[in-house]
Amino acid sequence: MNTPLEDRVHDALHRTADPLQRAPFTVGDVRTRARRIQRRRAVAAGAAVAAVLAVAVPFGLTMTGPAQRTEVPPATQTPSYVGQVTIDPRSAEVSATPAGVPLLDLSVPSVSAGSAQLDLPKPYEQLTPYRDGWIGTLNVDGDYVVDVLDDSFTVLDETPGASPLVVSPDGQRVASTFDAGDHWSVINSDVAGEELERPWASVPDGPVGTVVTPVGFVSADEVLVSRLDGGDGTFSYYLADGDQLEPLPWLDQPTSASPVTGTIAAQDDSCAAVLDAHSSSGAALWRTCDHVLGPFSPDGSLVVGFTPTPGGDYPGLSLLDAATGASRVDFRVTMPKRHVVGIASQVVWEDDEHLLAVYTDNADQYVVRLGVDGSVERVAGPVTVESGEYALRLTPGDVG
Amino acid sequence: MTTTLVDMGTQDRRRDKDADFSAYMSARQPALYRTAYLLAGDHAGAEDLLQNAFAKLYLSWDKIRDREALDGYVRRIMVNENNSLWRRAWKRREHTTDTMPETGTHDAYDDGMGGQVWSFVQTLPPKQRAVVVLRYYEQLSEAEIADVLGISPGTVKSQASRALAALRARAPQSLNPHESGDEAR
Structure with missing residues (x-):
């Protein structure tokens, strides 16, 4: 039996809604929307797979020791060149210092934040400190959902139809995009929650399958986003600054950005380049055909250069001077016979001089800390996974 | 020949699915729209919620065995979507006007x-x-x-x-x- 107030609410809702006799959609409308969701899921799933793991398949090479510096710096390199270092997490020094960024283990699922290991209610693929809790992304059948969580991982709010998050290299800002119906909104917020909410930019929607994804921060205010047109399959790129949107017609295949130096790493068919984001022509500051570029260090002085192979796999990576492209140190994976070994392309800078990477050797996964001085430490692992699966994930963010 | 048969089977299944879905949508769209309107508070938001929910239902149609559960499935999607903090903030920003929110239609007996x-x-x-x-x-x-x-x-x-x-x-x-x-x- 209802109380009088409940009766009032019941009546008010019925008086408001009952006269509405709308049926605005046809099955065709719904199919169109469904196709768009399907295309977005497919694109997101493809991007996730591409970002997950680059595996090297070695042939006929023998195992080498841990962290060996196997070459003398060539004369043509800059004076600070360290050399070539082989990574072997099994024999590398085990670090007493835990990862300084959130480390997810999807097989549990859990997150390691400093020395604490916290069980998660859901298998978040990304998770970073946000306000008084966390913000993370779930991959639900290829459809990304962004959850805002409190410090005990209770979901405060969720945003379906979203993109994976981009976290600034210093972990202080997050950006995401989501399908707002007739356009895509671009969100840029500080993790501390000290700023007033910024206006959101609107990227035009397009034919079914159009997807807008954040690439990185060009400054604290500017988020670089890519837009895949679902009709013709072409990409276009924009800088979103508050509610302002600046097209970058000269840009092609950006992979990362530095908010400190205002530079963008981009890739064309066979080579990579670092560009000034605010250049009117997109002139390259430098180019390399020896690497596929990854994220910039927090201070913008270094950029990761993955070593490509004819098959597109990455058997190693280099830490490159972001101003010149000169290598500071080259890391290579160990290559025992009959092992599938590789470094995931999802690497995260722990600080200006250390990179964290997930190293896979057959079914064993490790996290290694790679120093610009050539040091190699095992930070976590091994975690044993089913072949082809991927348990350990890193997200930028300060958990120190 | 095999390919043709397979294609015809696929087309038949697609036609059946569309017919079933269309029947459900025709029967339930006005009622579910009213719920969407009460959740969203305006017609644009309601249309967005409901169309998205129908689209996800369409994609999952073959997996849902219990036809009695369809309304619940649609409601769940609409509620979850409407509860999103960021989506709410987007709506607040995008639809801010000087006018009062839509108040729906009130019958002659409404005081x-x-x-x-x-x-x-x-x-x-x-x-x-x-x-x-x-x-x-x-x-x-x-x-x-x-x-x-x-x-x-x-x-x-x-x-x-x-x-x-x-x-x-x-x-x-x-x-x-x-x-x-x-x-x-």
């Missing part, structure tokens, strides 16, 4: 209080509002609401209680007769 109560309902936080809509419009039980929202029945009860307390606090005296029944619940 105006219905519109006022509806205005107060629109000020509730989304999860409380969802509980209110599902409880007092859809007339679902606490267990059914818990299932739709993915929360415990106890949380449904506490959210409903908070919503009523908020309405009681915000409503003018004329809408808020002193009612021992409310206090007791």
Whole structure:
């Protein structure tokens, strides 16, 4: 039996809604929307797979020791060149210092934040400190959902139809995009929650399958986003600054950005380049055909250069001077016979001089800390996974 | 020949699926639109919620064996989507106008209080509002609401209680007769 107030609410809702006799959609409308969701899921799933793991398949090479510096710096390199270092997490020094960024283990699922290991209610693929809790992304059948969580991982709010998050290299800002119906909104917020909410930019929607994804921060205010047109399959790129949107017609295949130096790493068919984001022509500051570029260090002085192979796999990576492209140190994976070994392309800078990477050797996964001085430490692992699966994930963010 | 047969089978299944889905949509769209409107508070938001929910239902159509559960599935998608913090913030920013929110249509017997109560309902936080809509419009039980929202029945009860307390606090005296029944619940 209802109380009088409940009766009032019941009546008010019925008086408001009952006269509405709308049926605005046809099955065709719904199919169109469904196709768009399907295309977005497919694109997101493809991007996730591409970002997950680059595996090297070695042939006929023998195992080498841990962290060996196997070459003398060539004369043509800059004076600070360290050399070539082989990574072997099994024999590398085990670090007493835990990862300084959130480390997810999807097989549990859990997150390691400093020395604490916290069980998660859901298998978040990304998770970073946000306000008084966390913000993370779930991959639900290829459809990304962004959850805002409190410090005990209770979901405060969720945003379906979203993109994976981009976290600034210093972990202080997050950006995401989501399908707002007739356009895509671009969100840029500080993790501390000290700023007033910024206006959101609107990227035009397009034919079914159009997807807008954040690439990185060009400054604290500017988020670089890519837009895949679902009709013709072409990409276009924009800088979103508050509610302002600046097209970058000269840009092609950006992979990362530095908010400190205002530079963008981009890739064309066979080579990579670092560009000034605010250049009117997109002139390259430098180019390399020896690497596929990854994220910039927090201070913008270094950029990761993955070593490509004819098959597109990455058997190693280099830490490159972001101003010149000169290598500071080259890391290579160990290559025992009959092992599938590789470094995931999802690497995260722990600080200006250390990179964290997930190293896979057959079914064993490790996290290694790679120093610009050539040091190699095992930070976590091994975690044993089913072949082809991927348990350990890193997200930028300060958990120190 | 085999390919042709396979293609014809696929086309038949697609036609069957579309026919089934179309029948469900025709029958249930007006009612579910009303729920969407109460959740979203305006027609643009309601259309967005409902179209998205129908699209996801269409994609999952073959997996849902229990046809009795279809309405619940659509409601769950709409509620979850509407509860998104960022989506709410987007709506707040994108639809800010100088005009009052849409108040729906009121019949000749409405003394105006219905519109006022509806205005107060629109000020509730989304999860409380969802509980209110599902409880007092859809007339679902606490267990059914818990299932739709993915929360415990106890949380449904506490959210409903908070919503009523908020309405009681915000409503003018004329809408808020002193009612021992409310206090007791």
